Amino acid sequence: xxxxKGASRYNFLDDQxxxxxxRVQEFTISLKRSKLFGNIxxxxxxxxxxxxxxxxxxxxxLRNSGGxxxxxxxxxxxxxxxxxxRKRTTNDMVKLAVSNLVKSGFMVKGFIMxxxxxxxxxxxxxxxxxxxxxxxxxxxxxxxxxLRPYPGTEIYRRLLxxxxxxxxxxxxxxxxxxxxxxxxxxxRLNDKVRTSRLSGGxxxxxxxxxxxxxxxxxxxx
Numbered sequence: 707x708x709x710x711k712g713a714s715r716y717n718f719l720d721d722q723x724x725x726x727x728x729r730v731q732e733f734t735i736s737l738k739r740s741k742l743f744g745n746i747x748x749x750x751x752x753x754x755x756x757x758x759x760x761x762x763x764x765x766x767x768l769r770n771s772g773g774x775x776x777x778x779x780x781x782x783x784x785x786x787x788x789x790x791x792r793k794r795t796t797n798d799m800v801k802l803a804v805s806n807l808v809k810s811g812f813m814v815k816g817f818i819m820x821x822x823x824x825x826x827x828x829x830x831x832x833x834x835x836x837x838x839x840x841x842x843x844x845x846x847x848x849x850x851x852x853l854r855p856y857p858g859t860e861i862y863r864r865l866l867x868x869x870x871x872x873x874x875x876x877x878x879x880x881x882x883x884x885x886x887x888x889x890x891x892x893x894r895l896n897d898k899v900r901t902s903r904l905s906g907g908x909x910x911x912x913x914x915x916x917x918x919x920x921x922x923x924x925x926x927x
Contacts, residue, residue, distance in 0.1 A: 718750035721779065725756045730764055734771050742772075749775035754795045757803040765810035776807050777815040784829035787822045797836050801843060807846030816845055821853035821909045823861060825863030825902035834916045842925030850913040850919050853901050862903060
């Protein structure tokens with residue numbers, strides 16, 4: 707696309723993009739062969755454990771190739787929640803990954819989620835505390851999502867077992883002519899449906915508070 711269409715900016719959404727040092731080396735070598743190394747700008751998504759496998763020299767190579775932003779899935783600052791969703795990371799691992807990326811010159815964006823099964827307000831505050839610590843390290847962007855139990859998932863089946871009917875779980879919002887509308891109707895969880903210890907409305911309020919607190923202190927000005 708760079709040669710044929712003149713594209714100069716790329717967004718790699720696959721979180722396996724930087725899964726191993728070997729994959730990273732293949733990427734940088736291919737950019738050099740095609741004379742694109744340092745001549746394009748790209749951002750990508752990565753796993754925490756994948757970033758920790760890449761040494762400093764290779765991270766610098768990635769940055770020099772044209773990379774400027776890496777997004778990582780943090781999900782939660784609660785170890786109980788992380789274990790429940792089978793995410794094999796710890797807060798210390800996330801801090802080290804963010805530190806390594808920042809040191810190499812990358813901007814870092816963190817994805818977190820609220821509303822996990824039986825998640826308490828205190829556990830959501832653990833997530834807030836982790837996010838603020840990552841801001842101190844150098845992370846400048848966050849994305850906070852509220853859990854959506856999609857049909858076929860374990861959480862969706864759990865809600866059915868507790869008495870919720872499928873037609874009562876979700877509602878749709880038409881956002882008009884917008885980017886969201888271009889992707890289809892927004893799929894939202896009804897406030898009355900509780901996946902965590904808080905109501906849907908309460909979870910969204912916590913999400914808003916975390917976003918505001920983070921952006922006030924660390925967001926890009």
